[in-house]
Amino acid sequence: MGLDRRAFLGLVAGGAVGTMFTPIPWKLLDDVSIWTQNWSWIPRVPKGQVDFVATTSKLCPAGEGLKIMRVAGNPISAAGNPDHPLSRGGVSALARSEVYMLYSPARVKSPLKKSGKGFEPITWEQALIEMADKLGAAKGAVACVSGDGTGTVNEVLSAFVGKLGSAGCFMMPSEATTAAKGVKLMGGAGQAGYDFENADTVLVLGADIFETWGTSTRNRKAFGASRPVGEKPKSTYVYVGPTKNNTASVCDQWIPASAADLGVVALGIAWHLLKAGATSNAPGFDTFKAVVNGGFGPEDVKRATGIAPEVLAGLAKTLAAAKAPLVVTGSPFGQGLGAAPFIAGMALNILLGRINKPGGVYALPELATVVPGALTRAAMLDGDLPAFLKGVAEGKTPAPKALLVYDANPAYGLPEAATMAKALEKIPYKVSFASFMDETAALCDLILPNSLTLERYDDLATPYGSGFCLYSLAVPYQKPVHDTRTAGDVLLTLARKMSVELKFDNFLQVLKEKVATLAKASGGFVAKDVMPWQVAAGKPAPALAGGDLWKALSAGYAWTMVGQVQSNLGFAPEVLAKAVKAGKAPEKTAVLAPYAQLRTGTPTTGIPCQDLTTVPDTELLKETTLVRLNSATAKALGLKKGATVTLSGAGATCEAQVHLFESVMTGVVSAPLGFGHTAFDIYSKGKGANYLSLMAVVEEPGTGLSTWAAAEVKIA
Amino acid sequence: MSGHSKEFPITWGMVIDIDKCTGCGACMASCQTENNIEPQPEASNKLRSTSWMLVYELTNDKAFPNHDIAFLPRPCQQCGNPPCVSVCPVIATDKNEDGGIVSQVYPRCIGCRYCVAACPYHVRYFGWYDPIWPEGMEKTLSPLTSVRPRGVVEKCSFCHHRWNLAKDAARAQGKNPDSLDDGAYVTACVQNCPSGALSFGDLKNPKHKVHELIKSPNAFRLLERLGTNTQVYYISRREWVRKLGDNYLKSE
Ligand code: SF4
Numbered sequence: 032m033g034l035d036r037r038a039f040l041g042l043v044a045g046g047a048v049g050t051m052f053t054p055i056p057w058k059l060l061d062d063v064s065i066w067t068q069n070w071s072w073i074p075r076v077p078k079g080q081v082d083f084v085a086t087t088s089k090l091c092p093a094g095e096g097l098k099i100m101r102v103a104g105n106p107i108s109a110a111g112n113p114d115h116p117l118s119r120g121g122v123s124a125l126a127r128s129e130v131y132m133l134y135s136p137a138r139v140k141s142p143l144k145k146s147g148k149g150f151e152p153i154t155w156e157q158a159l160i161e162m163a164d165k166l167g168a169a170k171g172a173v174a175c176v177s178g179d180g181t182g183t184v185n186e187v188l189s190a191f192v193g194k195l196g197s198a199g200c201f202m203m204p205s206e207a208t209t210a211a212k213g214v215k216l217m218g219g220a221g222q223a224g225y226d227f228e229n230a231d232t233v234l235v236l237g238a239d240i241f242e243t244w245g246t247s248t249r250n251r252k253a254f255g256a257s258r259p260v261g262e263k264p265k266s267t268y269v270y271v272g273p274t275k276n277n278t279a280s281v282c283d284q285w286i287p288a289s290a291a292d293l294g295v296v297a298l299g300i301a302w303h304l305l306k307a308g309a310t311s312n313a314p315g316f317d318t319f320k321a322v323v324n325g326g327f328g329p330e331d332v333k334r335a336t337g338i339a340p341e342v343l344a345g346l347a348k349t350l351a352a353a354k355a356p357l358v359v360t361g362s363p364f365g366q367g368l369g370a371a372p373f374i375a376g377m378a379l380n381i382l383l384g385r386i387n388k389p390g391g392v393y394a395l396p397e398l399a400t401v402v403p404g405a406l407t408r409a410a411m412l413d414g415d416l417p418a419f420l421k422g423v424a425e426g427k428t429p430a431p432k433a434l435l436v437y438d439a440n441p442a443y444g445l446p447e448a449a450t451m452a453k454a455l456e457k458i459p460y461k462v463s464f465a466s467f468m469d470e471t472a473a474l475c476d477l478i479l480p481n482s483l484t485l486e487r488y489d490d491l492a493t494p495y496g497s498g499f500c501l502y503s504l505a506v507p508y509q510k511p512v513h514d515t516r517t518a519g520d521v522l523l524t525l526a527r528k529m530s531v532e533l534k535f536d537n538f539l540q541v542l543k544e545k546v547a548t549l550a551k552a553s554g555g556f557v558a559k560d561v562m563p564w565q566v567a568a569g570k571p572a573p574a575l576a577g578g579d580l581w582k583a584l585s586a587g588y589a590w591t592m593v594g595q596v597q598s599n600l601g602f603a604p605e606v607l608a609k610a611v612k613a614g615k616a617p618e619k620t621a622v623l624a625p626y627a628q629l630r631t632g633t634p635t636t637g638i639p640c641q642d643l644t645t646v647p648d649t650e651l652l653k654e655t656t657l658v659r660l661n662s663a664t665a666k667a668l669g670l671k672k673g674a675t676v677t678l679s680g681a682g683a684t685c686e687a688q689v690h691l692f693e694s695v696m697t698g699v700v701s702a703p704l705g706f707g708h709t710a711f712d713i714y715s716k717g718k719g720a721n722y723l724s725l726m727a728v729v730e731e732p733g734t735g736l737s738t739w740a741a742a743e744v745k746i747a
Numbered sequence: 748m749s750g751h752s753k754e755f756p757i758t759w760g761m762v763i764d765i766d767k768c769t770g771c772g773a774c775m776a777s778c779q780t781e782n783n784i785e786p787q788p789e790a791s792n793k794l795r796s797t798s799w800m801l802v803y804e805l806t807n808d809k810a811f812p813n814h815d816i817a818f819l820p821r822p823c824q825q826c827g828n829p830p831c832v833s834v835c836p837v838i839a840t841d842k843n844e845d846g847g848i849v850s851q852v853y854p855r856c857i858g859c860r861y862c863v864a865a866c867p868y869h870v871r872y873f874g875w876y877d878p879i880w881p882e883g884m885e886k887t888l889s890p891l892t893s894v895r896p897r898g899v900v901e902k903c904s905f906c907h908h909r910w911n912l913a914k915d916a917a918r919a920q921g922k923n924p925d926s927l928d929d930g931a932y933v934t935a936c937v938q939n940c941p942s943g944a945l946s947f948g949d950l951k952n953p954k955h956k957v958h959e960l961i962k963s964p965n966a967f968r969l970l971e972r973l974g975t976n977t978q979v980y981y982i983s984r985r986e987w988v989r990k991l992g993d994n995y996l997k998s999e
């Protein structure tokens with residue numbers, strides 16, 4: 032008979048009172064501790080020499096530079112690299128997961144081929160033969176989707192697909208896709224880059240700048256530096272959005288406004304600035320002024336958004352009085368915002384004279400492509416994936432014959448899930464270069480597992496949001512844990528097999544060439560003692576020791592460049608006139624306002640297993656996710672705290688539990704994203720619901736862009 | 748509770764700026780892996796899961812739009828006068844080392860959980876399950892912290908192993924290990940917080956930033972009235988946050 036630990040303790044407790052004063056129980060207790068802890072299965076911690084190496088996170092969209100601790104040459108944990116401008120020692124919960132996720136149960140361990148309802152492992156050789164065959168037959172109608180916003184692998188992918196005959200190359204929708212569209216419509220060029228480090232007053236319209244928007248770890252470092260602990264803050268941050276989210280919780284002011292009204296708020300502030308005499312030489316100023324004066328006066332804005340006139344006037348005054356104000360516009364959950372609110376927010380930056388100024392917005396040049404026939408980043412960002420897939424689902428767009436998916440999970444990470452699933456079903460041959468068994472991989476014909484950050488060479492070029500051009504390397508520090516390969520290598524091998532000329536034999540060559548081009552570019556330098564924002568503020572840029580660039584990058588330093596392209600950014604008033612309307616606030620039943628957090632991973636990572644513990648029980652309780660609404664909304668809808676409800680929209684339904692939370696504006700239901708996976712592992716699968724599936728895609732008037740920043744849902 | 752606390756010439760302490768914490772959980776995630784806490788598939792059951800560092804959400808209890816929220820990261824408060832120590836029947840937890848870190852000796856712990864009940868800050872966790880890592884993931888265990896079996900109590904140690912490393916590094920550089928430079932020893936959570944909400948140092952050392960920070964008029968400690976004399980301080984410009992730090996009567 033085994034006496035388990037708790038039963039034994041029960042016995043001891045029974046006799047405890049009477050024996051308290053003799054030494055025997057103490058001796059016995061000591062023995063108990065020895066017996067009960069003699070577990071043979073406790074993993075032994077590894078032994079060996081500890082050292083540190085550097086790389087760049089590819090799992091986390093914030094693009095942190097990482098310091099990896101190794102023991103006897105084995106990576107153990109990831110921390111922020113203090114020398115890297117995008118981390119400065121900080122790390123998100125997601126980037127922290129880079130090491131242990133190597134061993135995630137959700138990893139795809141070898142190439143897999145669909146067989147019946149499941150998959151069977153095949154060799155790389157077999158996989159390549161099959162793929163060459165199928166892609167050869169699909170020539171002229173091959174499409175691709177990438178979820179990697181920063182990697183040169185996109186060049187290999189787009190060049191390959193282009194040479195096979197492209198049916199479309201798409202990026203997963205993000206802040207970057209919206210911004211690219213906005214800049215284009217404004218007649219500008221380059222990638223919008225935000226100099227938080229030199230800004231003293233930041234107006235945040237919707238963007239969750241400390242979680243999902245852009246270089247969030249860097250943004251937070253800049254915020255932190257302007258708020259020395261125990262001292263008076265040296266900066267002002269104001270957040271406008273439907274909920275007091277993580278970002279808003281540390282801002283000086285929160286102004287509640289629906290994501291649908293961000294453009295109205297921006298133009299309402301413009302009204303005050305114009306009234307105070309703001310003017311500009313940028314194209315379209317006169318028409319812009321007429322548009323703003325014609326429909327965005329304080330009363331118009333109040334009627335549409337509920338924001339009191341004096342609040343907006345105060346905000347305009349704060350911005351106008353600031354030395355270095357900055358306006359940042361984005362979606363509260365990192366995707367789905369229209370181009371018009373972006374343009375309206377950028378118009379404020381123009382009015383305030385903040386374009387290409389320290390602490391303002393830079394028009395950052397794109398780094399030169401090196402793979403012949405590759406699409407530029409701007410060209411890739413130009414595609415509208417939800418619109419394309421919607422077209423395919425509805426039979427308006429011919430379905431591609433083959434789809435290559437790189438680091439993307441469209442089956443989970445897009446709105447209107449039912450429609451997107453229908454479209455994916457119509458594509459006869461699908462291949463995913465997934466590292467983890469995500470929802471899209473699960474419905475593909477072939478999965479070619481991509482090695483993870485610590486197992487592959489890769490790169491990161493100027494993530495969206497960065498205030499400067501940046502290039503940083505990911506360097507492998509261990510053999511792949513499973514039978515995985517670097518997708519860039521696989522694509523190049525395949526191209527050779529299919530006699531598609533891409534100039535390079537392997538991905539490392541591509542990266543070396545990329546670095547060689549950077550070494551020749553003028554103005555670039557390795558950020559070590561001088562950081563790019565210091566250069567933006569006037570410090571001379573150090574010279575670049577060209578020959579050593581690869582070495583410096585491999586050691587974890589970043590190449591950076593401060594500067595801008597010629598950008599004749601205009602106000603795009605025609606677009607604003609069509610797309611931004613200060614109508615009367617509709618009597619909506621409930622508007623869904625999702626929020627996303629890095630701790631629940633991305634659509635391609637699922638919830639990193641160690642991060643599940645960081646999710647509070649006000650977000651996930653047992654297997655149910657909670658949605659937040661304030662007591663006024665709950666009362667209007669007849670909902671009680673803790674009630675289980677069904678949310679429906681866009682042909683889908685989701686379960687939720689009601690969490691009463693007053694930092695949500697009235698009429699809004701705030702819902703966490705990153706849950707409701709049907710794939711991955713026990714840490715992600717079946718945990719809560721995916722509320723993104725409830726959001727209907729609507730075309731933005733005046734721009735034609737797919738948007739889903741605020742969608743009505745039914746709650747029952 | 749008597750107000751008597753042991754005094755140590757070196758007193759490690761943390762200062763947490765609540766006005767900078769966004770509640771992102773990076774500190775929690777850092778702590779988990781730094782200290783070999785296993786991934787927990789049932790982590791949404793907060794009564795059974797383990798998180799030495801836990802971020803609480805505070806609210807001012809007002810209705811929209813006057814509602815306000817704040818996040819309060821909670822490591823072990825390393826009390827000067829720890830209620831957990833006096834109740835431990837086997838002296839598995841103690842406060843007797845310079846630095847003032849409340850120790851937890853796992854091989855000695857018998858899992859009676861008196862200390863769990865005694866700790867007013869809920870920093871102590873009982874291991875309900877065998878610690879199991881997904882296959883292969885044990886390769887990422889840190890050699891600097893032991894792995895605990897099921898059935899013992901564990902808690903934040905201020906990453907004590909990092910102090911030892913810092914002392915070793917100081918010795919190697921010919922410096923005095925008993926007078927470390929500010930920043931030579933920081934915990935994992937402090938190191939990784941992207942907002943810079945957490946500061947760490949020797950509260951008694953005037954050369955350390957925290958020495959000054961704790962004198963801020965906005966600084967407070969949790970449940971100070973209990974006389975626990977903790978080594979973790981919080982700072983907030985918001986009065987309602989400071990008030991939540993202790994139990995006040997309505998009339999106060
Ligand atoms: S890492 Fe920093 S900002 Fe994030 S929850 Fe912890 S203390 Fe707060």
Ligand code: SF4
Pocket residue numbers: 777778779781782799800821822823902903904905906934935936937
């Ligand atoms: S000090 Fe170390 S052990 Fe304590 S909460 Fe922070 S990381 Fe965890």
